[in-house]
């Protein structure tokens with residue numbers, strides 16, 4: 225490890241010498257007699273690991289200038305300010321503006337060494353965590369349960385082919401993540417991965433979204449447009465919530481899969497497309513076939529390779545690894561917290577109806593509120609931990625985007641006296657989407 229580099233700023237040469245001798249035990253010390261010289265040293269000599277600055281340098285300038293300079297250019301470098309004995313106001317002021325700690329003159333040698341060691345240790349931890357965090361890959365699938373290992377194996381096998389894949393599993397189990405992994409590992413990875421949420425748009429819009437349209441084929445269609453099938457040419461089209469697709473689009477999807485060609489809305493000439501279709505659903509498609517809501521022939525076409533993601537409560541052995549993963553991913557200031565044994569036991573025992581997505585939310589919220597660096601049962605809402613839900617809400621819990629949309633949609637609806645068509649028009653969505661917006665719930669925790 226390189227020796228620590230420490231900058232000492234003080235207009236008093238005796239104070240500088242004393243600090244140089246002491247701090248010399250912890251690293252290399254550079255001196256500056258005023259804020260201007262300190263700025264020059266920083267510019268010329270590169271980053272320092274720790275800065276000591278006097279606060280009041282009567283003819284040389286204010287130590288706060290040094291503090292601001294460091295905060296602006298070296299945000300990870302701790303600054304320790306030195307104040308005159310009794311100047312508590314100034315000391316607190318500097319802490320508020322981002323100083324790591326303060327010491328007062330006359331110097332207490334032990335205190336200097338203690339605070340300096342602590343500051344350097346924190347700097348090292350921040351750096352370590354930052355590099356660790358860089359290694360936390362958002363796209364990496366975490367978990368080694370038998371259920372997931374089976375999925376990984378099937379992904380590896382299916383990746384070499386272009387056959388359709390159907391991914392089933394409850395909400396938040398990682399279906400889209402698996403679809404992306406499949407794309408990344410396939411020879412198609414140089415092409416696009418295009419996700420489509422089939423539940424979010426009306427059938428007529430869906431048709432032109434997927435297949436494109438000819439010029440003037442419907443009101444509002446001013447120019448010809450390629451659909452997502454054509455966009456995904458050479459790549460992967462991910463149809464999420466395939467169970468929500470209406471009968472007309474189902475028929476067109478079937479033709480696209482059977483013949484490898486599509487027709488733009490309003491055009492008769494077919495267009496050849498080379499697309500791997502990956503579909504996902506959290507519904508029971510066989511039951512929908514039995515109810516006459518989903519075409520059986522389409523189900524067979526889609527279900528060539530079937531991947532099933534088990535719910536988290538059926539692979540509890542993955543929970544600890546996921547908690548650690550999300551704790552590192554969402555750590556504030558780069559410092560990943562420790563998860564206490566009792567908290568981990570409770571997280572592992574919980575049933576997670578919203579699966580991995582809910583677990584990520586819960587860990588991210590606990591981190592946002594925690595100040596101790598140790599996550600205990602009190603950091604998680606009931607029924608997982610001991611924190612009452614309300615208290616967490618009051619402490620600055622952010623509503624989800626879905627919840628904000630729901631509140632906004634409800635507000636608009638109230639504004640137009642409950643007229644849903646009018647509310648949908650004002651919001652620029654169709655009625656189906658309006659219903660969805662109004663139904664959206666905060667994830668259950």
Ligand SMILES: Nc1ncnc2c1ncn2[C@@H]1O[C@H](COP(=O)(O)OP(=O)(O)OP(=O)(O)O)[C@@H](O)[C@H]1O
Pocket residue numbers: 362364365366367393394395396397398399400401402464506549580581584
């Ligand atoms: N095994 C895993 N490792 C790491 N992160 C995961 C894992 N599984 C899921 N996630 C994360 O959980 C969140 C939900 O995953 P994803 O969107 O893939 O779920 P889904 O099954 O497609 O959900 P929905 O059915 O609601 O569309 C994402 O942020 C994803 O990155």
